[in-house]
Amino acid sequence: MGKDDLDGFNLEQSHGKERVRVARVWRTKEGFSLLVEWKVAIALFSDCLPAYVNGDNSDIVATDTMKNTVYVKAKECAEQLSAENFAIILAHHFTSYYKQVTAAVVKIVEKPWERVHVINKPHDHGFKLGSERHTTEATVKKSGSIKLVSGIKRLSVLKTTMSGFEGFIRDEYTALPDTRERMLATEVTASWSYSYETLSSIPTDQLYFNERYLEVKGVLMETFFGPPKGGVYSPSVQSTLYHMARAVLNRFPDISAVKLKMPNIHFLPVNISSKENPSIVKFADDVYLPTDEPHGSIEASLSRFWSRM
Incomplete structure (x- = not known):
């Protein structure tokens, strides 16, 4: 479908999933825990005009699928990584896996869990909540171009x-x-x-x-x-x-x-x-x-x- 199907109107659209919360723990051989907690927002820009004009959802990536993808990709990350790299992994997945998706924007806010020190020593698996938040936004296009803001x-x-x-x-x-x-x-x-x-x-x-x-x-x-x-x-x-x-x-x-x-x-x-x-x-x-x-x-x-x- 093209612009002619919109009867002279111009439609700009995206759809996604917001406030997807995920925590990932990595454990070293020595029993030392590493932790991140992220709040993820995803927006996909895709060629899915029939969903708007004709009620045909065959080109729509369900937002529930996006949510599940966050958990699966977090599991696949076998080693600790930054929020920026995780945002890039997600955005690249959506633009490369789905032919309809032309661009993806992934925003992440990292909750500031900090390691606890007990008797002046870092605890193996204890954390406390800090204050400031680390944020990132990765925009990836199907061509492989990227815009990264932290x-x-x-x-x-x-x-x-x-x-x-x-x-x-x-x-x-x-x-x-x-x-x-x-x-x-x-x-x-x-x-x-x-x-x-x-x-x-x-x-x-x-x-x-x-x-x-x-x-x-x-x-x-x-x-x-x-x-x-x-x-x-x-x-x-x-x-x-x-x-x-x-x-x-x-x-x-x-x-x-x-x-x-x-x-x-x-x-x-x-x-x-x-x-x-x-x-x-x-x-x-x-x-x-x-x-x-x-x-x-x-x-x-x-x-x-x-x-x-």
């Missing part, structure tokens, strides 16, 4: 000093005073695009992207905080965001673009006063009211000129 969510960071905000536009609606001393807190959401364009160009090391994820997270935090002694001054969230993104691109040549979202989560200095006694208690930047509603919202993307983000 990221991090819920990376909460805070520094108690070495932050300010001054020199901004002042008008009749402005109440915020200039300051060179404030708390800076945010929950970083970051994504970065890799420059790999074909399946054959992907690194063969199945844990390569896990290592890169930890390295990128380290650079983001290093740039946000600065050196352990003294830190680094932040004149604005915008400035800090830019230098974080720039540091990632400067450090990793296989990353072509970085996108950061960093809400300004406010810690407001508390001062208690009344009409009768305007200075009952005066706090000196040591007691704060934490609040995230409302909060500032700052986001930006930084890319190399040849990036396709």
Whole structure:
């Protein structure tokens, strides 16, 4: 069937399965357990126009089949691998196994299970839940071309000093005073695009992207905080965001673009006063009211000129 069967309309469509949760455990010969937990979302782009126009489902890959494929492919992975590699395996399967499927998008969010240490030693099979999430999205076409994006969510960071905000536009609606001393807190959401364009160009090391994820997270935090002694001054969230993104691109040549979202989560200095006694208690930047509603919202993307983000 073609466009003529749509009576002059244009149809863009995909179908898939979301929130497929899978946990995979690998056990070493020494009895050491390795664990991942992934939440998988799949979207297939396929030539299945008859299903929409005529109610003919003969070209449809059932979403229940997609769910089962996640479990089967997880079982087939005999060795530990990154979320990126698992997303690529799934996307490549759907585009190569089904002739109707022209492209597949697989998104994965990894739950941050961390190994427990008991009496300062790593436990063989004990884990605790961390905070930030490792994310990835792999888009694979039947031709073998790929677009790979990784990221991090819920990376909460805070520094108690070495932050300010001054020199901004002042008008009749402005109440915020200039300051060179404030708390800076945010929950970083970051994504970065890799420059790999074909399946054959992907690194063969199945844990390569896990290592890169930890390295990128380290650079983001290093740039946000600065050196352990003294830190680094932040004149604005915008400035800090830019230098974080720039540091990632400067450090990793296989990353072509970085996108950061960093809400300004406010810690407001508390001062208690009344009409009768305007200075009952005066706090000196040591007691704060934490609040995230409302909060500032700052986001930006930084890319190399040849990036396709």
